[in-house]
Amino acid sequence: MKRKICVVVTARPSYARIKTALAAIRDHPDLELQLVVAASALLDRYGAAVKVMEAEGFRIDRKVYMIVEGENLVTSAKSTGIGMAELATVFNDLQPDVVVTVADRYETIATSVAAAYMNIPLAHVQGGEVTGSIDEKTRHANTKLADIHLVCCESARIRVEKLGERPESIFLTGCPSIDLAREALEEKRDVAEIVTRYSGVGAGVDVREPYVVVMQHPVTTEYDDSYRNTAETIEAIEAAGVPALWFWPNVDAGSDGTSKAIRVAREHGRLRQVHFYRNMHPADFLAVLMHSRGIIGNSSVALRECAYLGVPAVNIGSRQRGRDRGRNVRDVDYGRDAIAAAIRDVWSATERPVDMIYGDGHAGKRIADVLATCPLTIDKMLTY
Amino acid sequence: MKRKICVVVTARPSYARIKTALAAIRDHPDLELQLVVAASALLDRYGAAVKVMEAEGFRIDRKVYMIVEGENLVTSAKSTGIGMAELATVFNDLQPDVVVTVADRYETIATSVAAAYMNIPLAHVQGGEVTGSIDEKTRHANTKLADIHLVCCESARIRVEKLGERPESIFLTGCPSIDLAREALEEKRDVAEIVTRYSGVGAGVDVREPYVVVMQHPVTTEYDDSYRNTAETIEAIEAAGVPALWFWPNVDAGSDGTSKAIRVAREHGRLRQVHFYRNMHPADFLAVLMHSRGIIGNSSVALRECAYLGVPAVNIGSRQRGRDRGRNVRDVDYGRDAIAAAIRDVWSATERPVDMIYGDGHAGKRIADVLATCPLTIDKMLTY
Amino acid sequence: MKRKICVVVTARPSYARIKTALAAIRDHPDLELQLVVAASALLDRYGAAVKVMEAEGFRIDRKVYMIVEGENLVTSAKSTGIGMAELATVFNDLQPDVVVTVADRYETIATSVAAAYMNIPLAHVQGGEVTGSIDEKTRHANTKLADIHLVCCESARIRVEKLGERPESIFLTGCPSIDLAREALEEKRDVAEIVTRYSGVGAGVDVREPYVVVMQHPVTTEYDDSYRNTAETIEAIEAAGVPALWFWPNVDAGSDGTSKAIRVAREHGRLRQVHFYRNMHPADFLAVLMHSRGIIGNSSVALRECAYLGVPAVNIGSRQRGRDRGRNVRDVDYGRDAIAAAIRDVWSATERPVDMIYGDGHAGKRIADVLATCPLTIDKMLTY
Amino acid sequence: MKRKICVVVTARPSYARIKTALAAIRDHPDLELQLVVAASALLDRYGAAVKVMEAEGFRIDRKVYMIVEGENLVTSAKSTGIGMAELATVFNDLQPDVVVTVADRYETIATSVAAAYMNIPLAHVQGGEVTGSIDEKTRHANTKLADIHLVCCESARIRVEKLGERPESIFLTGCPSIDLAREALEEKRDVAEIVTRYSGVGAGVDVREPYVVVMQHPVTTEYDDSYRNTAETIEAIEAAGVPALWFWPNVDAGSDGTSKAIRVAREHGRLRQVHFYRNMHPADFLAVLMHSRGIIGNSSVALRECAYLGVPAVNIGSRQRGRDRGRNVRDVDYGRDAIAAAIRDVWSATERPVDMIYGDGHAGKRIADVLATCPLTIDKMLTY
Structure with a gap:
């Protein structure tokens, strides 16, 4: 009997972070993959990860619409509750041997609670x-609900153990997103060709010339500041005067603040050297990233994939606070002057140091092996 | 401006565990109590805590029906999700400054997630x-979602700190349930009069003669065993031949197994010295308990209130595993012989040692004081 | 390509009313049956129709837990909403060509809205x-949401046409419940043997001697009266002094009033000639019914199956108001004296007239044929 | 005791259709208004009716987020179910004497079922x-669930009576939207000033010169056609060569098809004489409409307000099929040529005939009077 492994993917970035593990589970002789796609991973305006997944050959077992639309934090909680109720029905239908929840987006706790209960x-x-931010609470609550821990880096392994989890339930696998970075490095794709396949809006940016990449997410617990923070980044990019490819934020309370800042700027004739994309296939995105002078914003990509790839990064504000980072990262606060200065540093950087702190590029295979062989139990207690 | 403190009570036993804090919050000059009653606390067949609360003078601000009926674990998860979606709306209406979630029943995470998000x-x-059991996961996940920790005993304080919470956010208040035990001790009520006010079903038990109290809850992660475990306890009581007042279990996946074991036994003419109650006012229950020869089952009352009151206890099986206990507790496994032997020990015990490990009887007041004065923040990170 | 016919069964009595159609759909060469079991049909305390269905060889495609527990009408609405949200996901998974909703219980509108939308x-x-009652509103709302109408009797056909539905979308098939009555008539089973297979509670009733059957449902819009109405029926049965087999009511707001009236009566030593059953296999129930002196209460069985079988009926109160009835029915109000007098009439009746107003016993087959051949469209307008 | 009238507003256009009734209820000496805002009426991207309502002095009693985001019809059903569950809680809190549901958008049945149950x-x-379309089913199902019918025109009164409703429960009040048209006629506002207060996107249109208004909604049961139909309208406008103010569609399954057609056209450099608005205050919109050469699309505004105002209309496709219309309406099919020809007719129309088929401009007051005095009952049966 193959073990049935049910993975719930709830967002475009989560897919990138689990994709090689999905393939490895699907292809493992002792495992059967059950794939549930939910939340913003189903929605066009957040990149419709589901379509990418189908295009890449994954068969979707269930789709769970759960995002309640709204303009404040109340809908994050409601969406999570609705997803939990629905996922319970899904798990009851699929009868998996293991459920896999990915990372720390708010809606991931729906998966965790449903499976645990x-x-x-x-x-x-x-x-x-x-x-920091609400992800911090969600992530550690997920840990306390989980029986098997598949961690990305040594400092994470130590923290999970300190959280009272049994050492034998913790596996240091590295992060599957680094697997994609490894593949991207090996593939050496043509960025000029890639960008012709995406429309987006805004100015034309010639990617044969130097450019930067921008990804700035709203910071949930600073809801009212989303608009202002994005505006500072916009001003910094204008001040630095660098061409940029800006990738649109994922669904989140506060995302409207971010969107609005961009819209307002564009309507006032700013951002004339910036092209906006809603989404790109992860492999394409990594090629675009590798080829860039650096990444600006607060995405974890700057710390993780870019550490492995050696892409310089300007990391703005508190969102990545406390996360391990390599020598590629320059941390700055929200002010436009500091951001602009850091952008200029990155632009003219001559060295691109590489750090393997988040994995060696073979995490997906390692995760599948753990899931095929680890003991399955739901009974645990604090180790202290 | 008074701080608005919104407390969500989801079950009859939770009410007993928070009641003196509710009163202290309501009566505190700097606090305003917002009282939400939800889940089984609204349901007649689980003791309708809501009616007791109203009778005791609490004004209910909102009622949230959320328990989805069913015969397996899937409905625990669904109920939690539905409660989460509803509580988000409630919190959005009431706009509290602090939300209070009580203990570790599965549905409490609905309160925690909604408030945190x-x-x-x-x-x-x-x-x-x-x-152990699912409560273990729920409780520590609640801790990771919470900003303020109001703990009952020193070992709990240490564990919350080890879980990475900031020491200044942890307050050792003792357990409000012990406050009720203190009041019961001071009141010295007449048990023979008390029982005339409750009907129940089963044999008449003369409480002027010695008797024991029974409370046995299903153990969620051992769903299929509920019937069998209860049957063992039934046999042990028959074998010991002692009169007993049996208090019906609360709602939980598996409760039907427990109920059925009792029903089958009664239909076969067993349990002729046992009277069954669905519920009793906590003060009445404590008087009945103090007056008894001991308590049998797996309720935490046996470890907490009974430690303070010095009531001997037979604690069966794994449900209270790892919880601090005083000298009043005898732990046994599910076998009928061991249970019967322990009942006989308790029945003839000559000493009733008292331990204050769960509080000194003034926890409610202490909790209100903390909530009135502690810093309010939602931003936290692991301390390691 | 076979047409995929998705039938949603939400309660024990609904199963009886659709069973022969389920079998005929399953066995039809041009149809594929998709069977969804939901609501109280999943719950032990309402007869767990799902277990009967599985025992009778039906494969269940999906189970939807949706009943929110509660003590007032608010939970009927909440249960319906939750069921609607879940059924949408189910229909999205199963991709049926036709959805079938059965009769008029409150939760059936969840099926209707989800499919229509x-x-x-x-x-x-x-x-x-x-x-009358809430069923009245639900039933006609179902008609307005439906595209194909499978009606049981000529007066129903005329009413659906008057409601503005196109004549070619209305099919007079008779009621599948009458198919079971026909089978029961042909089988001539031994009632004395049947009752040995059900336990129930209460007095032993010797079914080789004359007896009556009782089925009394709460009337939703008269919520507060459930207790009182049931009490009147109890008094009438006591006054008539007849042995009775009482079948427990199905889930509904107000069912607790009914249950409580019975419990109170039994605790006061009444109903010593009454045996209570929660449920019986429909074929067994029909045999018990055929063999009885008559049926007492407000069940539609008294009007439908009993018309075909010629079983005398005392129909109490407003629940069946306006429904077609044969010569077997005596209508009375809630008063104990009138009920008792009608019971005595039934008890001593010498004639048992038969009326085929609800069908000739071949409705299931006819329904499957309609579903296999009728045009499928979702576009309709009032005919006036 | 004032009667408590709870009105649930779920969308921007519904607000326009009930606004004068809201004010009349609020100001009526025997009534108390309870105002619940739900669904897309809370959402910025559908015009945030809630903000307009607050700005116009209405106090909101409850907000219900219920729209589940998605790209297909399944989310319409899910949203309705979630709204139903939430509205049950709201009604339980507010304890209204009457609930008012407005018109026929899909989500209105959530209000109707919750109140009825x-x-x-x-x-x-x-x-x-x-x-026609899904609105047709929703509207008549609402009628079958309702106890009091407040209809807009004589043909509607006759249909509701034919649907089996008691004549004494049907009140011909006219449509409150016509009240706003009457006010707009009396106010004679300056359109050139009005448009300066809204940004929108697209070409500048000089409203001192002739222009048309466009409003085209997706037709739910023709989901896949939304893109194509909108594209035809776009081509017709291009062919007619007239300046236009285009008002963005409301939330609905299929709205993405409409949005996309517009986006694609704009990205290809079409629609250079068109300015797009997401929303306008109803009074401003009516002034813009009165001042225009005509309205193009499938909005009911073209039939209702424009009949009263005498504004010529090109009504495209099936969406308004069967609805009463005045002499101002030209019906055409989806083809670009027919639409363009009708636009040219409208553009050069010399007469603007007025018809009062949907009311005389005093419906709001009349509705409040009915609600203050009509008998309140929940018991009804078909009249045939």
Whole structure:
């Protein structure tokens, strides 16, 4: 009997972080993959990860619409509750041997609670990291609900153990997103060709010339500041005068603040050297990133993939607070002057140091092996 | 401006564990109590705590029906999700300054997630304890979602700190349930009069003669065993031949197994010295308990209130595993012979040692004082 | 390509009313049956129709837990909403060509709305009848949402047409419950043997001697009266002094009033000639019914199956108001004296007239044939 | 005791259709208004009716987020179910004497079912009309759930009566939207000033010169056609070569098809004489409309307000099929040529005939009077 491994993917970035593990589970002789796509991963305006997944050959077992639209934080909680109720029905139908929840987006706790309450062993990928914001609470709550911990870096392994989890339930696998970075490095794709396949809006940016990449997410617990923070980044990019490819934020309370700042700037004739994309296939995105002078914003990509790839990064504000970072990262606060200065540093950087702190590029295979062989139990207690 | 403290009570036993704190919050000059009653606390067949609360003078601000009926674990998860979606609306209406979630029943995480995701500071009462079963996961996940920790005993305080919470956010208040035990001790009520006010079913038991109290809850992660475990306890009581007052279990996946074992036994003419109650006012229950020869089963009352009151206890099976206990407790496994032997020990015990490990009887007041004065923040990170 | 026919069964009595159609759909060469079991049909305390269905060889495609527990009408609405959200996901998974909703219980509108809003042709069984109470509103709303109408009697056909539905979308099939009555008539089973297979509670009733059957449902819009109405029936049975087999009511707001009246009566030593059953296999129930002196209460069985079988009936109160009835029915109000007098009449009746107003016993087959051949469209307008 | 009238507003256009009734209820000496805002009426991207309502002095009693985001019809059903569950809680809190549901958008049935199942008398505004599409089913199902019918025109009154409703429960009040048209006629506002207060996107249109208004909604049961139909309208406008103010569609399954057609056209450099608005205050919109050469699309505004105002209309496709219309309307199919020809007709029209078929401009007051005095009952049966 193959073990049935049910993975719930809830967002475009989560897919990138689990993709090689999905393939490795699907292809493992002792495992059967059950793939549930939910939340913003189903929605066009957040990049419709589901379509990418289908295009890449994954068969979707269930789709769960759960995002309640709204303009404040109340809908994050409601969406999570609705997803939990629905996922319970899904797990009851699919009867998995293990459920896998990925990282720390708010809606991931729906997966964790549903599995835990149904006595299904829960594996959590990417626990033990620290970032601040609501993700911090979600991530560690996921850890306390999980039975199997698949962590990305040594500092995360130590933290999960300190959180009272049994050492034998913690596996240092590295992060599957680094697997994609490894593949991207090996592939050496043509960025000029890639960008012709995406429309987006805004100015034309010639990617044969130097450019930067921008990814700035709203910081949930600073809801009212989303608009202002984005505006500072916009001003810094204008001041630095560098061409940029800006990738649109994912769904989150506060995302409207971010969107609005961009819209307002564009309507006032700013950002004339910036092209906006809603989404790109991860492999394409990594090629664009590798080829860039650096990444600006607060995405974890700057710390993780870019550490492995050696891409310089300007990391703005508190969102990545406490997360391990390599020598590629320059941390700055929200002010436009500091951001602009850091952008100029990155632009003219001559060295691109590489750090393997988040994995060696073979995490997906390692995760599948753990799931095929680890003991399955739902009974645990604090180790202290 | 008074701080608005929103307490969500989801079950009859939770009410007993928070009642003196509710009164202290309501009566505190700097606090305003917002009382939400939800889940089984609204349901007649689980003792309708809501009616007791109203009778005791509490004004209910909102009622949230959320228990989905069913015969397996899937409905625990669904109920939690539905409660989460509803509580988000409630918190959005009431706009509290602090939300309080009580202990570790599965549905309490609905309160915790909704408050955390809405950036409302969350206070958790009774964190840091250990028990095994699904409560264990829920409790520590509540801790990771909470900003303020109101713990009952020193070992709990240490565990919450080890879980990476900031020491200044942890307050050792003792357990409000012990406050009720203190009041019961002071009141010295007449048990023979008390029982005339409750009907129940089963044999008449003369409480002027010695008797024991029975409370046995299903153990969620051992769903299929509920019937069998209860049957063992039934046989043990028959074998010991002692009159007993049996208090009906609360709602939980598996409760039907427990109920059925009792029903089958009664239909076969067993349990002729046992009277069954669905519920009793906590003060009445404590008087009945103090007056008894001992308590049989797996209720935490046996470890907490009974430690303070010095009531001997037979604690069966794994449900209270790892929880601090005083000298009043005899632990036994599920076998009928061991249980019967322990009942006989308790029945003839000559000493009733008292331990204050769960509080000195003034926890409610202490909790209100903490909530009135502690800093309110929603931003936290692991301390390591 | 076979047409995929998705039938949603939400309660024990609904199963009896659709069973022969389920079998005929499953066995039809041009149809594929998709069977969804939901609501109280999943719950032990309402007879767990799902277990009967599985025992009778039906494969269940999906189970939907949706009943929110509570003590007032608010939970009927909440249960319906939750069921609607879940059924949408189920229909999205199963992609049926037709959805079938059965009769008029409150939760059936969840099926109707979900199918209609997803542009799936909706067939409604048992529209066009009149009864009063909330069922009345639900039934006609179902008709307005449905595209195909499978009605039981000529007066129903006329009413659906008057409601503005196109004549070519209305099919007079008779009621599948009468198919079971026909089978029961042909089988001639031994009632004395049947009752040995059900335990129930209460007095032993010797079914080789004369007896009556009792089925009394709460009347939703008279919530507060449930207790009182049941008490009147109890007094009438006591006054008539007849042995009775009482079948427990199905889930509904107000069912607790009914249950409580019975419990109170039994605790006061009444109903010593009454045996209570929670449920019986429909075929067994029909045999018990045929063999009885008559049926007492407000069940539609008294009007439908009993018309075909010629079983005398005392129909109490407003629940069946306006529904077609044969010569077997005596209508009375809630007063104990009138009920008792009618029971005595029934007890001593010498004639048992038969009326085929609800069908000739071949409705299931006819329904399957309609579903296999009728045009499928979702576009309709009032005919006036 | 004032009667408590709870009105649920779920969308921007519904607000326009009930606004004068809201004010009249609020100001009526025997009534108390309870205002619930739900669904897309809370969402910025559908015009945030809630902000307009607050700005116009209405106090909101409850907000219900219920729209589940998605790209297909399944989310319409899910949103309705979630709204139903939430509205049950709201009605339980507010304890209204009457609930008012407005018109026929899909989510309105959530209000109707919740009220009906909770035994609260339900008033339905704008029943008895015919349109085709899913609105048709929703509208008549609302009628069957409602106890009080407040209809807009004589043909609607007759249809509701034919649907089996008691004549004494049907009140011909006219449509409150016509009240606003009357006010707009009396106010004679300056359109050139009005448009300066809205940004929108697209070309500048000089409203001192002739222009048309465009409003085209997706037709739910023709989901896949939304993109194509909108594209035809776009081509027709290009062909006619007239300046246009285009008002963005409301939330609905399929709205993405409409949005996309517009986006694609703009990215290809079309629609250079068109300015797009997401929303306008109803009074401003009516002034813009009165001042225009005509309205193009499939909005009911073209039939209702424009009949009263005498504004010529090109009504495209099936969405308004069967609805009463005045002499101002030209009906055309989806083809670009027919639409363009009709636009040219409208553009050069010399007469603007007025018809009062949908009311005389005093409906709001009349509705409040009915709600203050009509008998309140929840018990009804078909009249045939």
